Amino acid sequence: MFTGSLRAMNRRVPLLVPFLAFAQVFAACSSASVPAPTAPPASTSISTTSTEAPAANPSSTSTTTPTTTVPPLDVTDDAAMRRMLDDLEVLLVNGPREGGTEAEKLAARFIRTTLTSLGLTVQGESVPLPGGATSENLWVTFGDGPVEVLIGGHYDTVRTSPGADDNGSGVVGLLELARRLNQEPITGATVTVVFFGAEERTFGMSSDDHHYGSRLRGATLAQAGELPDWMISFDMVGSTHPIAGVSLTGTDQAAVDMLVAAGASVDMEIERLERGEISDHATFAKLGVPSVFVWRPGNPEYHTDADDVVDGPTLVKNLVLIQTALESLSG
Numbered sequence: 001m002f003t004g005s006l007r008a009m010n011r012r013v014p015l016l017v018p019f020l021a022f023a024q025v026f027a028a029c030s031s032a033s034v035p036a037p038t039a040p041p042a043s044t045s046i047s048t049t050s051t052e053a054p055a056a057n058p059s060s061t062s063t064t065t066p067t068t069t070v071p072p073l074d075v076t077d078d079a080a081m082r083r084m085l086d087d088l089e090v091l092l093v094n095g096p097r098e099g100g101t102e103a104e105k106l107a108a109r110f111i112r113t114t115l116t117s118l119g120l121t122v123q124g125e126s127v128p129l130p131g132g133a134t135s136e137n138l139w140v141t142f143g144d145g146p147v148e149v150l151i152g153g154h155y156d157t158v159r160t161s162p163g164a165d166d167n168g169s170g171v172v173g174l175l176e177l178a179r180r181l182n183q184e185p186i187t188g189a190t191v192t193v194v195f196f197g198a199e200e201r202t203f204g205m206s207s208d209d210h211h212y213g214s215r216l217r218g219a220t221l222a223q224a225g226e227l228p229d230w231m232i233s234f235d236m237v238g239s240t241h242p243i244a245g246v247s248l249t250g251t252d253q254a255a256v257d258m259l260v261a262a263g264a265s266v267d268m269e270i271e272r273l274e275r276g277e278i279s280d281h282a283t284f285a286k287l288g289v290p291s292v293f294v295w296r297p298g299n300p301e302y303h304t305d306a307d308d309v310v311d312g313p314t315l316v317k318n319l320v321l322i323q324t325a326l327e328s329l330s331g
């Protein structure tokens with residue numbers, strides 16, 4: 001995750017305008033007068049309001065009659081790109097989202113609000129951290145098919161970085177995936193989209209003090225005998241660097257094989273890599289779940305205060321890949 005070369009980003013995230021938007025989000029969702037999200041939409045549609053400003057005012061999305069059906073995703077889907085970039089602006093507005101901090105909690109609240117505004121039921125669990133602080137995992141589930149897939153990404157950052165690429169890019173991709181799965185679940189599959197807290201190494205702690213959210217989720221599912229059939233970690237996917245499918249060294253390659261095949265079917269060449277415990281897939285790989293970390297390595301701004309840009313068209317390409325991969329898993 002450490003070296004980089006050329007950078008050609010689409011948008012440097014401005015901070016003043018979304019600050020107002022973020023204030024609106026929390027003014028809205030903390031108010032007792034805000035109507036509860038409506039029931040999940042019976043038809044597969046997303047309102048024009050949510051298309052234009054999904055993050056700015058969830059209360060409006062929950063009360064607006066859906067008018068626009070989202071078309072099948074392709075790499076020219078500018079509306080999807082705009083939604084993801086809008087979400088990113090809001091996600092970044094409070095600065096670094098280190099695990100256990102107020103900024104991380106506000107990010108979790110934004111994620112929850114965005115999902116509930118779609119009519120989704122959000123599940124969650126508190127994640128204990130060293131020193132008594134807590135983080136949170138959040139997840140939503142789509143479909144009821146026999147193949148169970150967990151796809152997740154972390155929403156926290158290191159202390160020193162706004163984390164647009166690491167991992168705002170994965171978060172906004174998963175939010176957009178949730179919008180799409182809410183319209184049309186993957187036939188034959190049950191897909192759980194998880195937003196993990198506290199993935200990054202805790203400041204000042206040892207090198208193994210990380211991945212708290214995914215470790216808790218993996219342990220809980222293992223104990224309940226409910227581990228998924230597949231796991232995909234979506235982490236640092238906002239730069240234009242070539243994409244890689246990363247396995248935990250020495251573990252099952254099936255999920256990497258699946259991703260490479262899905263990439264080939266949409267004309268994306270995916271490099272195979274093996275690495276240590278560098279993302280949330282590691283927990284599940286160690287539990288025996290075929291797992292892959294979807295990653296665009298080489299961003300030189302990784303873990304720096306300059307990680308405030310992503311490439312919009314790349315976000316859409318990622319989504320095409322993920323949707324293709326999920327469909328391939330459904331059999």
Ligand SMILES: [Zn+2]
Pocket residue numbers: 154166167199235236
């Ligand atoms: Zn990351």
